[in-house]
Amino acid sequence: MAQTKNHRWLICGSAISMLFLLLPNMVQAHGGDERTRIMIGEYLLTPVFAKPPKTGDNFVYMQIVNGTGKPVSGAQVEISAKTVENTNPHQEDGANGADMMNSMADMQGMHAMHGMGSSPTTAPIHDMSSMKSMDTAPTQAPFNELPPSSGDYFGVITFSAPGHWKLNTHFTINGQMFNADFPVDVGDRSSSFAITALAAFIGLNALIIWIASFTKRNPVSV
């Protein structure tokens, strides 16, 4: 009987520990559901991250509708990303500017690079004055309209570090260029979380092995 109880405690303990291992990820995953909408001229842009933005690859799609709410198709859409300095203490131990730009170049690894045109119209919606953008050459991720004529545009953006980023959207409709910035908070999938998870793993497994060695030497009859 005592052995059965012992098993139950072990199973419950293992399950609870595994939930704790997962918890930080779950909390992060809730963070990106708020929707940003940007009005530029007569166009309303809604950039949507398929999942809350985190370091690594992020699937993003952009809805563009006109003043009457009709989807705008045939636009050329590109998004570039820049980090914003001094807004997140984690950035200091994350990556420096050069690393970030290297990584941003990575983002183009499997997506064709498009040249960046000048942007006669810039319409920042959010007040970015308190943020200082890194003075680095931005790179673009081209977006494809899928399905055609739907007004929905899809692409992949890679963030190399957690913290505050600025996404600059360029889109061209009927030869007219538009430009808008919007901020993104990128969640941390950094090594600190990995080290916490590793520590939890080692602790839990050491505990399991210790209990097993104890119960092996002191068998409890059912």
Next chain:
Amino acid sequence: MTDPLSTPSPSWLLGGNLLKNDWIYRFLRSRWYPGIIQWPTLIVFMVIMFQLMLGPSVTHDNFGSALTWVLWWPIIPIIFLFLGRFWCAICPFATINDLVQNFVGNNRPVPKFLKKYGVWIIDALFIFITWSDHVWGIVENPVGSGILLLMLTTGVVASGAFFERRMFCRHLCFLGGLAGNYAQAGMISLHGTPEICAKCNTASCYKGTETAPGCPIFEFPKTMQSSANCVLCGDCIKNCPNGSIQLTMRPPTTELWFVHKPKVEAAFLAAVIMGIVFVQNVTMLEVWGSILSWLERVTGTTSYYVTFSITFAVAIALPVSLLAWASIVATKYNKASFVDNFTRFGYAIIALDLAAHIAHNLFHLLAEGKSIWYTGVEIFGVESHGASPALAGMATIQTLQFGLLGLGFVGSLYIVYRIARSNFQGDVVWATFKPYAVLMGVLGILNVMLFTLPMSMRM
């Protein structure tokens, strides 16, 4: 002791006993097998873990991610097809289980509920892990992949520490469940020779001897009628005093033509795997963003948990419902119960599952294969940004994908026919065949449609 080599047979490669080949026989009986493959695999696993947990945070640059999701995951179903569950014999989790067991193993019996509901638990775990991969981003995040592997390692350590043999591999490993289904469609089979086993009273293959432990997966070759739980570890070959064990090659899917004791949970898993292949394909398609957008408009929420879960549930429910529909229709003609039809004919989906699974992963293997090299040399400071990771062009990949799907479709159709023929007679065979042929046709067409659309990469 009877030496199988003493019985002359030239046909060991053509459906005969592979153990009649001197090299194979000596290798599998050697004390070096499977350790000589197991230990290097464990070392590679540790390198992968190190890279996943402490390497580059971007999947695109992570060698562990490349090895896991571009190399290992795509080739694993191919291994199941050609070598059955051989992977399970050299799996690092199995090695860790054995290692822990040797030091502190309590060797307690497997809990009864696991014996009874193990496959259902595997089904649930498989569904949960796939769901969590999408919701929490396991594949696209090295640390996420690492945590999944750490959790599995913890399960294996607990299993090895407290329970006998490889309890985790038999009753809890989600990949083991998948492997069990695919191995039945596989080209290799291990079994005892009935005439020799009938006279045997030692059961050394199950119990073990001083030479080797008993079957780690709790199988008894004397009565074993399925390859679902044979990992080709070679222990029974080493232990059998009568040289009864045979290792034979067979055409793919042969075992599925005559499943002696079909299990509803295995049939359900076969249908679920098809749904999971749909999910994997749909979420990697570039139209996925538009589908999400539409779902958000319909449901009125932007929560990915909600939108993805709906997609996931629909994708899983689709093949299960179609199998259920075909079973209901077949019931009208063959008068068998719905559950019997669902269970028997569910196995026929396995061939299409395997083909679709390999076809899906072929894209990652061939379109991203070079990323393994690039991320590997990046560890040593060699940069390769911008280089194409493709091993083959899209036209070649799609040709192979459609070829595989075609083979899987034909394989599934033929299994349906064979199952119908072995259970029914006369006109009932074709009357039963028809609804399942429609099922395979629908599943095949859905797969073809998904494979024609552009797909996103993992790396």
